[in-house]
Amino acid sequence: MSNSTSPVSVAKPHPKLQSHFFSMDQQLEASTLGMWVFLVTEVMFFGGLFMAYIVYRHMYPHAWVEASAELNWKLGGLNTGVLICSSITMALAVRAAMIGNRTQQLINIALTSILGATFLVVKFFEYKAKFEHHLVPGPHFDPSLEQGMQIFFSLYFVMTGIHALHMVIGLGIMAYIFIQAWKGTYNAEYFAPVEVSGLYWHFVDIVWIFLFPLLYLLGAHGA
Amino acid sequence: MSSGHHVPTIGMCVRVWLALLVLTGFTIFIASQDLGVLNTPVALLVAITKATLVIVFFMGVKWNTPLTKTVAVSGFVWLLILFFMGMNDYLTRGWLGVAGR
Amino acid sequence: MKEADVQQEPSYLGAPYGLASWLLTKDHKRIAILYLISITIFFAIGGSFAAMIRAELVTPQGDFLTADLYNKVFTLHGVVMIFFFLIPSIPATLGNFFMPIMIGAKDLAFPRINLLSWYIYVVGATLTLAAVIMGGVDTGWTFYTPYSSISSTTNVTTAALGVFITGFSSILTGFNFIVTVHRMRAPGMTWFRMPLFVWANYATSLVMILGTPVIAITVLLIAAERALHLGVFDPRIGGDPVLFQHLFWFYSHPAVYIMILPGMGVISELVANVSRKQIFGYSFVAFSSLAIAIIGFLVWGHHMFVTGQSIYAGLVFSIITMLVAVPSAVKTFNWTATMYKGAVVWDSPLFWVLGFMGLFLIGGLTGLFLGAMGLDIHLHDTYFVVAHFHYIMVGGGVMAFLGGLHFYWPKMTGRMYSEPLAKVASMLVFFGFNLTFFPQFIVGYMGMPRRYHSYPAEFQVFNVLSTAGATVLGAGYLMILLYLVYSIVKGPKAPMNPWGATGLEWKIQSPPITHNFHETPVVTEEAYDYLHAPAPTREVTHHE
Amino acid sequence: MSSTLPLFPPSASTVAGDVDALFFFILAVSAFFAVLVSVLILYFTFKFKGKHGEAGADIHGSLTLELIWTGIPFVLAMVMFVWGAQLFFTLAKPPADAMDVFVVGKQWMWKVQHPEGVREINELHVPIGRPVRLTLGSEDVIHDFYIPAFRVKMDVVPGRLTTMWFTATKTGEYHIFCSQYCGTKHSGMIGTVVAMQPEDYEAWLAGGRSTGSAVQNGERLFTELSCITCHKADSSGRGPTLAGVFGSTVQLNDGRKVLADENYLRESIMSPQAKVVQGFQPIMPTFQGLVSEENLLQLIAYVKTLKPAEPASAPVKK
């Protein structure tokens, strides 16, 4: 890799240039690279759960199908759509920041947040249904169900729970960049925070893209 | 300054978005068909395609430095290490046959 | 290289004063000092637990502590020493302090995140200490299920959350380092001009970001299993306890390289300096760090040879374990060759280098015994393993940390410590260490299992020797603590370059100014250019 | 303590010598490198002692040397690997004629049952010169059955069965340790192996109180738990006949094929729906919680003895 840093001397430093960087470019590249490295850690974080998923699915293929059939694939599908829509609004928000269009930024960030909140509301109703049907692992778990199903639901709750937690954090970030965008902070010179938040949001979407078929759609052909 | 930074077009965003929605519909549809052993591979293939679309276009990897591309790929490569070396154990537990026979 | 003229500016230590200015600092050097203080406290805590272990094991009966207490003590000893001392030790202190300087940067890429990582560390550490105060935790540092998830009645959840949170501090450090090395190098600082310490920290950071998230999610699963009944490893509902071990060691084996790679980096700096010579085979030493970091991810199953893991998997893990020993061998031989035809100066850093080499060798070589499957059956979970990892982690890791600390102390604090005392202390530590842990190899091969509160009487002699050694070792450590602290108060002022070393860090004043450099340096020479290195300047002491 | 300080554990099994041989080989290699490097660095320290301000020779490296000291350790490491792996195979594959002993670990004791039905706790009597195969199960957490004098050890994992074997060669009493941390009295979970002359062993067996052999007990349980109602000797039951199932390859209804080893039998009883035999409905109830780990071992012992009626079609080789 070639030496990436160059001593570009900027005439008057941008007000958002932190003192330990040479240039806005260097600063932007550092934050995008930083976010990507962070996302690698996120991949591994969810990866541990997927490992457990693979092992137990291999051990209990039948229970997996049975348990998956208990999930509501329609709600899962709806949520997939919701997240995909939030991804395009997020992408448009980043674009708006890059071209310095404040109104578009605000609209798109707001839309993204609303879609994210919708996802969480749907998720809430799904969880509620699981409680009512005694599908939450632990002492109240329906004992008549075959071995392996309880593990499926443990993983279901941990995986979707952590995913939902990421969504909540994402909404917090959206609130922050919304306020900043309101103040007109972002423009063609300085949009790193929006870009980086976008990377995070898309990543959370990707996790769901895998969770949806792996959790919800196994039981569909049987039923 | 940010000359090197690619501004995505709205058209591109919409096309990717439509592709993602279509693929979601497709994966739901295909799940209702019994493809035998192909069930999981097909579902995964669709999911991987969708994820790739998001990574390449929405996350802008396409217009990013080789370093970022490497980083983006490396996370998944490492995950595969975990899966392969781990499943090495689970898939070969019966390797020696029945002990003593 | 004139120096006295640049000595005047206020250093990072003094400008500005006040507790708040430290606790809210974004200066990587101050954060390094915060870390240094924290890990010293944890070393003392972990060391006190070690003292209790050794006191208990003097007699076979188990009469000093109750069995429950003993189990808690060694668990906390392991947890504290690994997660709160050794993993952050070199990267978060020496790495944090010197990596940016070595590549000519004013700071890490994300100073605020750097500070955040220290706060996260403190929160995680506090939670773990809370677990201790609430009655301790007794699972062993490995948290094996189902003991940890369904059998133990101690504060596993709290401790697990503590480890979980601390993991993020490690992740953030690693992530910061990676971005810094890629994006913050000064003009002319090409990859192959970087000091090997930077390479080593870079490799370590890769392990941190790729491995740590997995342990985080794994201990979180234990917490979820205990607190929310979300059982994943519970055999009663069909879970596989061995899966936990896979996930645990996926991180924890690479983590042993988090603990040794930065140490190896320090030794590379020191060995070049004490030999006053270009390092032998620079690129081989640099790439062996990367090789260790990467191959190190493929060997975790060597901790599981007798857990009923499939034989095929065992074979694969064993052969790669043997492979990963080779880059360590390459490093060892290159260090040795560096000393050939050097001009070896007998300053105190030399003593740490020699100590490290001897102990790391024994530790590493005994790893080969454990990596050979048929032999590991006998040795697994005996004191042989305990001796192996203390030789590497304490003999290697802590020796390297102390060596680095002594080497960089003048730069960090601006003060010189007593050279003769340092030499005595290093020898005390070396002999005390061998007396403590060599007998454990023997008693381990004889079959004494680890984590034993009481043991058959025929093993007593070795345990008495070991405890005697630990006393000497503890005295050595205490001595270091005392004279280093004393030097801050009463030590002579340190010159800019007391060891006549190469590298950007020795071209700035001691202690450095807040932004390290007056102007961004432009690098034109390779690392370790000792042919053109300045002579050490000790005279500055007169100007006091 | 004896007057002479022992530095080495007794070697009392057929493999002990082999393990020690590998140990000494690696020890020799290690000693060689440890001495080599230590002597060199000390020699250089004295020989090339320099003063402040001097510089060492201008040497940057040597590709030849790098290749040598990558290659030699690599080759030696591979030798260690192959040797260790070979030994591991020996230790993992019990001879076919081994006598079967069942061991159940629980916090914090070992329960042993001999094939003839004699039981003991924290003791294991074995004849010398005869391979003994232990099948290990756990009732709670992971334990580890370790006999240093025999150089053998195996984890005892809840939820599955593991095996280990040895042939004792010297009479005497040796330690059994639990070598996987298992809670408060982990260090108290110890016992004794008594290796005896075969005739003494027979005498000891005869003197012991037997509660029926494992197979007999298994047969009794097979009736008591009404396995027999579904698993008949012929194919008339609702479940598959179990004759000859052990060691065969079973075709499952989802297309997979699995080897019917002890763990498969165990799983079939504890979570029958995980692997359903082709052509059958998943109607077998789980016996999780109904049979103890010991009973389970007895059931399995019994199932293993079931042989198909006409020997010609036996799927089990040997």
Ligand code: HEA
């Ligand atoms: C810093 C920490 C550290 C490091 C660097 C290492 C390095 C190595 N470790 Fe160690 N290990 C631990 C810390 C560490 N270990 C800990 C904490 C445990 C126990 C955990 C627990 O259960 O609590 C453990 C346990 C452990 C086991 C499991 C034992 C068991 O529980 O049964 C094994 C098995 O293979 C092993 C092997 C190795 C090997 C092969 C290396 C190699 O990387 C060593 C390479 C170095 C050399 C080989 C020396 C230099 C080489 C030469 C001079 C040339 C000659 C070389 C050849 C001929 C090849 N270690």
Ligand code: HEA
């Ligand atoms: C970095 C890691 C590290 C370090 C530095 C140490 C240091 C020491 N360890 Fe530790 N040890 C582990 C990591 C480490 N250990 C791990 C991971 C385990 C496994 C745990 C498990 O099984 O779960 C273990 C287990 C372990 C055991 C086995 C317990 C058992 O299995 O039953 C023993 C027994 O002798 C032991 C001894 C020692 C000793 C004597 C030291 C000495 O080096 C310590 C000497 C230091 C001091 C004595 C303190 C120094 C003094 C000061 C700094 C001054 C201030 C002091 C006070 C105010 C008190 N350790």
Ligand code: CUA
């Ligand atoms: Cu049972 Cu330790």
Ligand SMILES: [Cu+2]
């Ligand atoms: Cu390891």
